[in-house]
Amino acid sequence: MSKAETPLELSEEQWLHINETITMLTLAVAQIEASILESEKSFGRLTQSFTTIVETVNAAPDPSTQAHELRLQLDGLKKDVHNAVVDFQFFDRLAQRLCHVKESLGELGGLLQARERLDKPEEWKNLQQELKGRYTMACEREMFDMILNGVAIETALAHFKANYLDEMAKQNEDDGDIDLF
Template sequence: MLILSAIQVEDMMTEADLSVNTLTESFTSIVEHMQAINKHLLALNSCDIRDEALACCSETTDKIQASIVAFQFYDRMQQCLQHVTANLKGLSELVESPKRLYNPTEWRQFQHEIRSRYTMESEKLMFDAIVQGKSIDEALSIKNTHQEEDQSDNIELF
């Protein structure tokens, strides 16, 4: 059942990648077209209509840039889901072997492998909180507090 869950998540990520690739190509094309329109407008004599069209180009470019930044969420989500599927597969392998299932050393090694996959500080903080016996709500609160403190950067590198 754990492997099935991992496969389902991986399958959905593959399908989502196709959609995101289409969106990325579309945004790239839109940016190129907006640059061409802007260039053509700048070649025209100044008038109210031209200036309004240039303002629309500028606003559209800003919206496109905001959308591209929003794609960072998708990258972050995909990385998180990759960790989830790897963890599900690892857990499945661990519990299918009675020798490993009842061995505390195996569980500690598995926990170490999980934590070592994490590259975002928020993931490590949540993991550490859960391992320390904190509730899911407490772990999420720790993660959210960390993200609020990092809000000044607005981007968490991973």
């Protein structure tokens, strides 16, 4: 490899490390994709099961006054199922995050492979802004900014955790409905 072929004048050994990094990124992407596919299948089955249960409960005839106890139990079951479906949203969020990570790793690998782009700061800034733009929650974008600004990952994650529950509570107040993506 001549110096003209390496814009950063990297040695063969350095390019080998970059190529090995790209290989490892590709493996990580494959694992993430497998996790997404598996979680989507399970999530779909769980959602369908709970939807069927709710439809069954809703279709039950209004019990007579003698069966008031049954109605209370059915109402409790309906509430529990609704709460469980809301809790299953975590699978969807997991799949979304894994998808973002997969795409980010793929794009990072692409940048690492493109020797002509590797030493251009604007390419890195563009990649960072594109990745940040995929985050839907403010606390995710804040964590991203904190990490880019050199804040320790533990600190950024603690900030995320502290704000995540508040943001989720606010979203649930605003929506009021089950939000399956």
